[in-house]
Amino acid sequence: MGQKLQPEHATTILVVEDEFIIALDLSETVRDMGFRVEGPYANKDHAFIAIDQEMPDVAILDVLTGDGEVFPLADALTDAGVPIIFHSGHMRPSELQERYPMAQAAAKPCRPDRLMAMIEEARAQAKQQAH
Template identity: 40%
Template sequence: MSLPVRRVLIVEDEVILALDFSDAVAELGYHIIGPALSLDEGMRLARSESIDCALLDVNLGHGQTSQPIAEALRQQGVRLAFLTAYDREQIAFANEDETVMRKPPGLAVLHHVIDFLCK
């Protein structure tokens, strides 16, 4: 009996990066939810989809961050990591136990983090 494919939400406002992250994660055998390119789209997916883990960009443009998405996912018990150009200390809403990756992460780092989050 095979294990179900784990579902990964990707929220990234830069289209090229969103597609790159989605392709990389899909190549690792995960099912991609999104990618969501905005706060509104990310919130909609976080509320309506079954999600096993998530990769969230911190800054979603137009003065918006992924904080509301992170909070919604945490309430559901979904593990998440942040993809960002910021240092951990600059992300007030990242919990101490959550991974913060510098963009763009290497494939090996991304693979390790996704495997850890979705176990």
């Protein structure tokens, strides 16, 4: 029987979300697309530890987590060239894009098909930056 080959580098998507049900939903959407989930993390401090060990290809970030605003993490990811998708119920997408012009932003709740399209766009952006 044929063995399913794993790609040498599966796309890794960091998920930072402190609302359990939403974190679970985001993670399942990422897995359903065939990507590897890093997290989900309920706070940015744990996510900082994770990116120190391995930088993700894309990040989905809630703006307000249990330990405050996620902007220091977003700054570190932006500096590393990681495309960001903000997923927030606290800030309008236009406010986030003023601060992070290269990022995408969606208000909660975000339909899965919209999120999937945003992930694909972020992956394309990451591939462009890698070349």
